[in-house]
Amino acid sequence: MAKNQESDPSAINIIRKGTEIKGEIKCVGDIRIDGTLSGKIVSDGKIVVGQTGIVEGEVVCKNADISGTIQANVHVKELLLLKSTANITGDIKTGKLSVEPGANFTGACNMGGLVKGIKNEEKRESLEKAQQFA
Numbered sequence: 001m002a003k004n005q006e007s008d009p010s011a012i013n014i015i016r017k018g019t020e021i022k023g024e025i026k027c028v029g030d031i032r033i034d035g036t037l038s039g040k041i042v043s044d045g046k047i048v049v050g051q052t053g054i055v056e057g058e059v060v061c062k063n064a065d066i067s068g069t070i071q072a073n074v075h076v077k078e079l080l081l082l083k084s085t086a087n088i089t090g091d092i093k094t095g096k097l098s099v100e101p102g103a104n105f106t107g108a109c110n111m112g113g114l115v116k117g118i119k120n121e122e123k124r125e126s127l128e129k130a131q132q133f134a
Contacts, residue, residue, distance in 0.1 A: 012031065013030070014031070014034070015035040015037065020038070021038070021039070022037075024040045025039070026042045030047070031043055031045070032048040032049075033053040033054075033055060033068070036053075037054070037057065039056075039057040039058075044061075046062060046065065047059060048065045051067045053068035055071070058075075061075075061076055064076045065081045066080070067086055068086065070088045071088075073091045074093070075093045076094040077095055078094075078095045079097075080096070080097050080098070082097070082099045082105065084103055085102065085103075086103040086104065087103075089107060092107060092108070093109075096112075
């Protein structure tokens with residue numbers, strides 16, 4: 001008889017160095033990326049991008065710890081930590097931002113406000129565009 005397979009939010013998902021994924025990842029718990037992700041990643045927990053990790057697409061999460069390379073817009077609800085080896089190209093929206101000396105960031109940064117999910121952000125941007133044409 002099969003057991004009921006429920007997700008364990010305390011479990012950490014790992015994408016190891018040498019692994020390449022194309023597509024969208026959604027997870028309840030934490031995830032660590034040491035490989036390459038081309039696409040969108042959404043996590044209710046923490047996303048860690050290791051020194052060898054590369055993300056091209058979009059990042060949406062509760063907390064993030066970045067040591068690798070991100071070529072994407074980043075939406076972090078609470079704390080975004082950029083380690084000294086981090087390289088980010090893209091816009092950042094976060095509640096709090098911590099940047100170690102040596103980290104590289106190119107893009108706009110919006111912090112301090114409550115960052116909601118991407119769906120709310122898309123609605124807000126659509127509203128702003130509609131108001132421009134009104």
